[in-house]
Amino acid sequence: MTVSPALRLLAIESSTDTLSVAVGTGGPGAVPASYAGAGAAQASTTLLPAAQTLLAQAGWALSTLDAVVFGRGPGAFTGLRTACAVAQGLAYGARAGQPDAPGLPVLPVDTLLALAEEARWQRSQIADAPPLTLVAALLDARMDEIYAALYAVDGEQLRAIAAPVLVAPEALGDWLAGHGAPASGQGLWLAGNALAAYGERLQAVPGERLVVLPTAGALLRLAPGLLTQGLAVPAAQALPLYVRDKVARTTEERERAGAQR
Known part of the structure; x- marks a missing residue:
């Protein structure tokens, strides 16, 4: 085109x-x-x-x-x-x-690419903002899960490192590390509404925070x-991208998830 x-x-x-x-x-x-x-x-x-x-x-x-x-x-x-x-x-x-x-x-x-772009753009509007080289786009998926994707930032360009997936809040740190995110969190921003939903459960994940949609x-x-x-x-x-294929858990699944916390 x-x-x-x-x-x-x-x-x-x-x-x-x-x-x-x-x-x-x-x-x-x-x-x-x-x-x-x-x-x-x-x-x-x-x-x-x-x-x-x-x-x-x-x-x-x-x-x-x-x-x-x-x-x-x-x-x-x-x-x-x-x-x-x-x-x-x-x-x-x-x-x-x-x-x-x-x-x-x-x-x-x-959607997660748009979230990462919004995070990149918001930080670009702030003088002397900390460097942003990686964005983990994190949306609350409900049911104790997060929609997550990882993007590299090069100036005004975003490059996908990890495609959208579902991940448990407690597994986010390992998921990011598995895709090359630095253990120090340097240059990494965690962006999205999942930060508000699962804030305490994400405390151990390194990186700067930005609540954004x-x-x-x-x-x-x-x-x-x-x-x-x-x-x-x-x-x-033109079709939606769901990632998850159902909208609710069974009683057994909810009880199992609660027992694993």
């Missing part, structure tokens, strides 16, 4: 309890128009009106967008399905009287590079 230097993008991130929507170019220094509100089950009622309002504020018709970007997961199942469904619906809706047209490209982005703004910043890599897909091929 040939990427325009002045992209028109709509981004949707609803993998957590916070819904984030933004429109913008994703270019360096570009300030997107954005919306943040309650996510989870409430996202299904507010997401589409928020997207329509932001497009109107930007003066962009849906059909003029270059792509619809969404956080594909992992994260809250309901939020992921909502983001995917709305992204697909908007992509198809842009056909405007052309039922045989393919619709807009859709760009699915790993993935945002639609982070999706916009990532989008130009990902589009250049040809990672956009037709709407029908």
Whole structure:
């Protein structure tokens, strides 16, 4: 895909309890128009009106967008399905009287990559901030587990070291060490809402802390590079990334987990 230097993008991130929507170019220094509100089950009622309002504020018709970007997961199942469904619906809706047209490209982005980008960006806004060379993106997966991924930071670029997995809070330190994170924690940042959920159980894990969520703004910043890599897909091929394949434990599993603490 040939990427325009002045992209028109709509981004949707609803993998957590916070819904984030933004429109913008994703270019360096570009300030997107954005919306943040309650996510989870409430996202299904507010997401589409928020997207329509932001497009109107930007003066962009849906059909003029270059792509619809969404956080594909992992994260809250309901939020992921909502983001995917709305992204697909908007992509198809842009056909405007052309039922045989393919619709807009859709760009699915790993939620943990967006989280790592938000952490990188927030630290870059602080003068004389400690160096950040590794980001462990950590989302609360509930059920005493964490969605985790590890990224190397090189300037404004992120490179995946370990793909998203489920890990128990007590196993996080060993998981990071197994992927080359320094035992000293130097240059390593633990970022995400799992820090608030499992703070005491993560005390032994080395590294700086940053409580942060993935945002639609982070999706916009990532989008130009990902589009250049040809990672956009037709709407029908845009699917959530769950990592976990069920939403609740059996009574036996909960009792076993409690006994292992």
